[in-house]
Amino acid sequence: MxxxxxxxxxxxxxxxxxxxxxxxxxxxxxxxxxxxxxxxxxxxxxxxxxxxxxxxxxxxxxxxxxxxxxxxxxxxxxxxxxxxxxxxxxxxxxxxxxxxxxxxxxxxxxxxxxxxxxxxxxxxxxxxxxxxxxxxxxISTMPNITFNWNTFLQSAEWHQEEPNVYMVIVGPEVDPVFTSEVKSRVKRAAGVQLMGEMPREDLHAIVKNCFAVVNSSISEGMSAAILEAMDLEVPVLARNIPGNAAIVKHEETGLLFSHPQEFIQQAKRLVNDPALEKEIVTKGKEYVRSCHxxxxxxxxxxxxxxxxx
Structure with a gap:
């Protein structure tokens, strides 16, 4: 047909x-x-x-x-x-x-x-x-095993207060006005690296080498990025909206936040609690395997x- x-x-x-x-x-x-x-x-x-x-x-x-x-x-x-x-x-x-x-x-x-x-x-x-x-x-993930992670890190700026913490923003420029605002803010934010769109395999390689993936969207149906992070055994921090809450169970398959201050609180908690990180990674992987x-x-x-x- x-x-x-x-x-x-x-x-x-x-x-x-x-x-x-x-x-x-x-x-x-x-x-x-x-x-x-x-x-x-x-x-x-x-x-x-x-x-x-x-x-x-x-x-x-x-x-x-x-x-x-x-x-x-x-x-x-x-x-x-x-x-x-x-x-x-x-x-x-x-x-x-x-x-x-x-x-x-x-x-x-x-x-x-x-x-x-x-x-x-x-x-x-x-x-x-x-x-x-x-x-x-x-969900299926295919990280590019030849991706040059070291070259990428050389261009990242370290956070002034906590040099070991930085954020990478990856994705295509869909809305010109919003993109301009993001670029302007990133220039003033130490420790934030803005990258454009890239092949899916390279993105998976970056995710695999990160400590956590953040989804701050205010509107989602079902975020494949969240599910791919779970499959790659990377913890997820996601805004508490219906689309995200449908796949992220707080403190089990990820951590949910409702505002910036709560995001920082949950992020620091994840960094300082290896047992919580391990549990989230394990249950997230199991969830993707059984439900996706x-x-x-x-x-x-x-x-x-x-x-x-």
Missing amino acids: RILFLAVLRAHTGNAVTAARIRDHLEAVGHTCNLKDALDFESSTELSSLICAEKFEAALALHLYRGGRLLQGQRIPFGIIFGGTDINEDTKHGEKKQTMGAVLEEARFAVAFTESMKEMALNIWPHAKGKIYIQNQG SWKLERDTYQNLLRKLQ
Whole structure:
């Protein structure tokens, strides 16, 4: 079957990694899955021309609004994968909320990463009952064993008060205004190193050599970065928001914080308590192995695809 897969595909972002992984799951059983960036299309009409030209037989979209809205009214069956933005942000806008409800009516199925995400969706769109399935993200990590860690460290500035503590910020520049603000603050912050986007294997190598990974996001669906850190046996400090709390159990698989002062408190606690660090690393690894199986994710999407045939 020829499948069109819509997602926001900026390189080295969680969306792009998730979409590529799911595409591989589908192609492993003989389907052809063509990934397209949802931002490349201005209207459903434009997408319709592509569907006809490429003879797509079915479609998937990552994000109910960003991708799903383009599939409305198309003459092929489709499924939807929720993103955190759908529930956490886009439902705050009346028009987007209405559009997403209409997309759910047409979709053959929808996938939520967590039970809480499914419950929130059903509270907003009760008509989708029986259509939403839960599938955690499947995690696999591949650190680049040849990554030159020493070269990276030579460019890091040491913190003035505690020279052995520093922070590395890694990721693509998505929002120009926010990026400018971050760069400005980093210049004034001793011990903070800002790096751009990089291949996933290199990022995993950096994570593997860090003491802890911090997720300070104020809006998450399911953070693959947190799960990858757990898989790499690195402790996690995460902001206490629903998406993070769904996968980080405080003092077991990681530490949660609600404000900067609490982050510093929990970070110092982790540094000074080797027993706590060991417990978090052990339980985090066990959690990923038992609840975020790459193989189970593959089986789920391959089975759901039958609903589009």
